[in-house]
Amino acid sequence: MSEQSNPQGERAGASAYDAHAIERRWQALWERERTWEVANEGPPASGAKGARAPLHERPRGEERAAVYVLEMLPYPSGEPHIGHLKCYAVGDAIAHYRRRLGERVLHPMGYDAFGLPAENHAIRTGVHPRISTRASIASFQRQFRSWGISIDWSRELATCEPDYYRWTQWIFLELYRAGLAYRKQAAVKWCPNDQTVLANEQVVDGRCERCGAVVVARQLEQWFLRITDYAERLLEDLDGIAWPEHVKTMQRNWIGRSEGAEVVFSCEELGIDFPVFTTRPDTLFGATFFVLAPEHPEVGRLAAGTAQEQAVTEYVSRALTESNEERGESAEGKREKTGVFLGRTVTNPVNGQQLPMYVADYVLMEYGTGAVMAVPAHDARDYAFAKAFELPIKRVIEGAPEEGGDEQGLPYTGDGPLIDSHPDFDGRPNREALQLIVDWLQREGKGHATVSYRLRDWLISRQRYWGCPIPIVYCEGCGPVPVPERDLPVVLPDIDDYAPKGRSPLAAAEDWVRTRCPSCKGEARRETDTMDTFVDSSWYFLRYCDARNEQAAWDPAALREWMPVDQYIGGVEHAILHLMYARFFCKALADLGHLHFQEPFSALFTQGMVTKDGAKMSKSRGNVVSPAQIVERYGADTARCYVLFMGPAEQDAEWSDEGVEGVHRFLARIHRLATETAAQLQGPVRAQGGESSLDGAPAPEGVDLELARKAHWAIEKVSGDLRRFTFNTAIAAIMELINECSRHRERCSAQVLGSTLATAASLLFPFAPHLSAELYERLTGARVWEEPWPQAEQAFLQRDVYELVCQVNGKVRDRVLAGADADIEELKALCRSAPRVQPHIDGREIVREIVVPGRLVNLVVR
RNA sequence: GCGGCGGUGGUGGAACGGUAGACACGGGGCCCUCAAAAGGCCUUGUCCGCAAGGACGUGUGGGUUCAAAUCCCACCCGCCGCACCA
Numbered sequence: 001m002s003e004q005s006n007p008q009g010e011r012a013g014a015s016a017y018d019a020h021a022i023e024r025r026w027q028a029l030w031e032r033e034r035t036w037e038v039a040n041e042g043p044p045a046s047g048a049k050g051a052r053a054p055l056h057e058r059p060r061g062e063e064r065a066a067v068y069v070l071e072m073l074p075y076p077s078g079e080p081h082i083g084h085l086k087c088y089a090v091g092d093a094i095a096h097y098r099r100r101l102g103e104r105v106l107h108p109m110g111y112d113a114f115g116l117p118a119e120n121h122a123i124r125t126g127v128h129p130r131i132s133t134r135a136s137i138a139s140f141q142r143q144f145r146s147w148g149i150s151i152d153w154s155r156e157l158a159t160c161e162p163d164y165y166r167w168t169q170w171i172f173l174e175l176y177r178a179g180l181a182y183r184k185q186a187a188v189k190w191c192p193n194d195q196t197v198l199a200n201e202q203v204v205d206g207r208c209e210r211c212g213a214v215v216v217a218r219q220l221e222q223w224f225l226r227i228t229d230y231a232e233r234l235l236e237d238l239d240g241i242a243w244p245e246h247v248k249t250m251q252r253n254w255i256g257r258s259e260g261a262e263v264v265f266s267c268e269e270l271g272i273d274f275p276v277f278t279t280r281p282d283t284l285f286g287a288t289f290f291v292l293a294p295e296h297p298e299v300g301r302l303a304a305g306t307a308q309e310q311a312v313t314e315y316v317s318r319a320l321t322e323s324n325e326e327r328g329e330s331a332e333g334k335r336e337k338t339g340v341f342l343g344r345t346v347t348n349p350v351n352g353q354q355l356p357m358y359v360a361d362y363v364l365m366e367y368g369t370g371a372v373m374a375v376p377a378h379d380a381r382d383y384a385f386a387k388a389f390e391l392p393i394k395r396v397i398e399g400a401p402e403e404g405g406d407e408q409g410l411p412y413t414g415d416g417p418l419i420d421s422h423p424d425f426d427g428r429p430n431r432e433a434l435q436l437i438v439d440w441l442q443r444e445g446k447g448h449a450t451v452s453y454r455l456r457d458w459l460i461s462r463q464r465y466w467g468c469p470i471p472i473v474y475c476e477g478c479g480p481v482p483v484p485e486r487d488l489p490v491v492l493p494d495i496d497d498y499a500p501k502g503r504s505p506l507a508a509a510e511d512w513v514r515t516r517c518p519s520c521k522g523e524a525r526r527e528t529d530t531m532d533t534f535v536d537s538s539w540y541f542l543r544y545c546d547a548r549n550e551q552a553a554w555d556p557a558a559l560r561e562w563m564p565v566d567q568y569i570g571g572v573e574h575a576i577l578h579l580m581y582a583r584f585f586c587k588a589l590a591d592l593g594h595l596h597f598q599e600p601f602s603a604l605f606t607q608g609m610v611t612k613d614g615a616k617m618s619k620s621r622g623n624v625v626s627p628a629q630i631v632e633r634y635g636a637d638t639a640r641c642y643v644l645f646m647g648p649a650e651q652d653a654e655w656s657d658e659g660v661e662g663v664h665r666f667l668a669r670i671h672r673l674a675t676e677t678a679a680q681l682q683g684p685v686r687a688q689g690g691e692s693s694l695d696g697a698p699a700p701e702g703v704d705l706e707l708a709r710k711a712h713w714a715i716e717k718v719s720g721d722l723r724r725f726t727f728n729t730a731i732a733a734i735m736e737l738i739n740e741c742s743r744h745r746e747r748c749s750a751q752v753l754g755s756t757l758a759t760a761a762s763l764l765f766p767f768a769p770h771l772s773a774e775l776y777e778r779l780t781g782a783r784v785w786e787e788p789w790p791q792a793e794q795a796f797l798q799r800d801v802y803e804l805v806c807q808v809n810g811k812v813r814d815r816v817l818a819g820a821d822a823d824i825e826e827l828k829a830l831c832r833s834a835p836r837v838q839p840h841i842d843g844r845e846i847v848r849e850i851v852v853p854g855r856l857v858n859l860v861v862r
Numbered sequence: 863g864c865g866g867c868g869g870u871g872g873u874g875g876a877a878c879g880g881u882a883g884a885c886a887c888g889g890g891g892c893c894c895u896c897a898a899a900a901g902g903c904c905u906u907g908u909c910c911g912c913a914a915g916g917a918c919g920u921g922u923g924g925g926u927u928c929a930a931a932u933c934c935c936a937c938c939c940g941c942c943g944c945a946c947c948a
Contacts (some may be wrong), residue, residue, distance in 0.1 A: 178875060245866075246867065246943080249943080250865090250866085250944080252865090253944050254943090256944090256947065258947075260948090277947095279948065291948095327946085328946070331945075331946040332946090361946090362948095367948075368947075372946095372948045377946090382948080427912095452948090454947055457871090572943095575943080600933090646875085648875085651942090654873090654874070656887070658873095659873095659887060661887085662885095662886050665901095666886085694942070728876090729875095731885080732884065735884095736884075736885070739885090805880075809928080809929090810880090810927095810928065815881070849928090850929075852880060856880055856881075856929090858928055858929065859928090
């Protein structure tokens with residue numbers, strides 16, 4: 001290491017803070033002693049982990065509760081970035097804190113190792129993804145170790161290894177047997193750049209979430225997982241988990257539950273029924289036309305033989321090739337709505353009216369039934385279409401004009417009494433009429449109340465190589481046949497050419513594709529698509545509980561011991577995708593009898609992004625700060641403390657090189673103070689807040705007492721901040737304690753100074769474990785991680801005098817010393833006689849005196 | 863458009879309805895030094911004032927309260943998510 005790049009190397013000397021030497025020493029010891037490994041001890045007596053009282057309300061030390069702290073599975077690509085550092089700094093602080101509260105903490109690590117970047121790299125360089133992925137994993141391991149994170153490495157896993165994906169395949173087959181995995185032909189989102197289909201969740205603004213290419217529609221036969229069966233439970237169970245409200249909101253929006261009715265319109269001419277979903281059955285009498293999505297299967301049949309046939313065919317083929325983005329333009333008012341008359345009519349079941357049928361691209365096949373009844377008077381989209389095609393508009397609800405409406409106040413989307421509908425309903429408030437109409441439809445057999453969701457089934461097929469093979473073979477006689485469990489894993493074969501050609505590269509591995517049907521032993525072919533990598537990461541947290549099990553994906557006893565995860569930590573970018581899929585997997589697996597719980601992550605913490613120059617760090621912007629550089633220059637303890645000190649961990653924070661320097665200076669300062677103090681001590685001292693820190697020693701007085709008080713104040717503050725995840729203020733409190741130490745160092749006893757510094761080191765442990773261990777050992781001779789978390793003693797938190805704030809009319813005028821035991825009258829008198837209060841009350845009438853004991857007195861004068 | 867989150871010194875940020883600006887960065891001054899770096903000490907919201915002291919101050923405008931950055935209403939600005947979802 002060069003002198004230049006290492007500030008602490010510049011000045012040799014006994015008291016210099018050599019972060020690297022300290023970090024190497026403790027990392028080696030923790031590795032040698034396997035300090036952070038935790039063995040499975042079997043489930044608790046109660047059978048399962050169950051909901052426990054919040055940590056700080058639980059009696060201390062009574063039982064060694066099993067606690068699972070987990071950061072989101074990293075995707076190993078190149079090197080870890082600052083976001084990883086922040087995530088693990090948060091997770092490790094929590095893990096360390098909980099261990100020292102006496103809990104057994106499971107804190108494992110693994111890699112989300114299948115995926116496109118490794119495959120794209122292979123296409124460019126010809127290096128097998130397995131090779132490049134293993135190299136990336138090695139680099140991640142190296143860095144994670146250099147950060148000193150307290151990981152149980154004995155449970156490490158990588159999703160691309162056969163001993164892992166064997167069980168991914170097993171889960172797929174379990175879902176398949178339960179009817180939750182199925183194949184269907186569907187219009188799917190195709191990314192022309194990555195040459196694969198995408199799940200709805202992976203399309204953002206009509207573009208591939210990964211590469212940004214505009215997504216196009218394709219008709220393909222694909223594998224889906226029936227997540228929609230779980231829509232209601234995914235929604236309901238959000239209420240019972242301690243997640244940030246905004247993440248829950250995002251999931252609720254994504255699931256998109258809406259209540260309404262299914263109403264059947266029929267085309268008598270052709271004898272076809274068209275059920276539609278509507279949230280507004282109260283407006284049924286205002287329907288003036290009817291619209292089908294271009295993808296609707298009956299469109300061709302309807303137009304066939306009419307004068308409209310050619311126009312319809314042309315319109316539909318254009319709509320199908322249009323990108324989602326283009327199709328959405330009319331929603332933003334960028335262009336007029338388009339569509340074509342189908343040459344047919346349907347009957348409105350409530351009044352027998354014949355409504356002209358249209359095909360238009362503003363109706364989506366994926367939502368509801370792909371057909372809508374159009375009520376232009378009360379729906380903005382139908383209104384726009386009616387205007388563009390000069391269709392009739394019939395008002396059926398009264399109400400004051402809304403913003404953006406026309407001269408008649410249309411479209412009107414608010415509530416009001418029904419008009420021109422039916423004598424039974426006219427005059428009634430529309431919400432009441434809605435119920436009555438639904439009841440009526442139900443009685444007449446023309447419709448029923450129903451609930452619709454925006455959530456779609458999860459498309460998991462990918463026409464790519466570097467993923468988990470789908471364990472299905474196709475036999476001419478038997479159809480799709482699951483690979484028997486004893487034949488798992490279906491191992492991903494090596495191939496020469498990874499380049500996608502619109503079908504999976506695996507299709508070229510003829511030897512692998514050709515196989516025997518497990519059922520009839522006849523010739524058969526393997527499925528050549530692989531699974532979406534989100535499948536791999538939807539269950540990894542289960543595997544950690546029993547990572548080396550070769551007989552099963554897990555032993556249920558291991559899950560009963562550890563699951564659900566007590567604290568999950570990761571970025572908000574996974575608020576929908578990963579977190580929704582993992583929840584779905586657990587519900588499905590629980591239904592199949594494999595799990596004893598419904599929700600995988602009891603509590604979630606989402607850490608904010610680290611930005612540079614106001615923007616997300618990225619190679620293309622050239623504003624990347626590499627954790628490796630920071631660790632090399634300042635050491636891991638500085639890097640970890642800094643990312644936690646930047647601001648509240650859940651918020652985005654701007655990187656500042658000066659900020660890192662500041663934190664490093666603080667660590668160097670506590671190092672110097674502690675080292676110098678240790679040299680003056682006769683023997684080891686005890687930290688404050690330990691079980692017997694008062695034993696034997698005389699009660700501190702004067703400056704010593706002040707210092708001891710500050711130590712206990714810091715214990716209280718840091719403990720509370722750790723429970724609230726406000727790490728920035730916890731570190732600030734330790735800084736205050738250290739400032740207090742250097743302020744008093746000349747005037748206090750070495751004993752108390754040493755003891756206070758040991759306390760500071762102890763409190764610093766969750767954030768800067770290496771330095772903390774080093775200094776704690778020098779001062780006390782003990783191992784800080786084996787010490788219980790300190791507890792503040794009341795005797796030191798209470799003071800006999802305090803500064804009473806004296807206000808007049810709410811304005812602070814003076815501060816005077818008051819005794820802790822002074823009663824309300826005494827406090828009032830103290831305030832009235834405070835020197836700087838006098839001029840403000842002189843000659844005025846005191847009309848009220850507010851006393852907040854322990855804080856202030858407010859005199860209200862006139 | 864709908865939903866969510868936020869707006870506090872030069873900067874990042876602290877503040878159970880009760881001393882606004884903890885802690886840190888940056889700035890200024892001093893000490894140490896031959897000098898510098900490192901380190902240490904002091905200082906630092908704005909305005910008026912030599913000072914003592916005073917006034918103002920948490921996006922804007924109202925309100926509740928003895929007391930509001932904090933609670934309520936309206937608005938402005940910024941960020942995030944969803945968005946032709948019938």
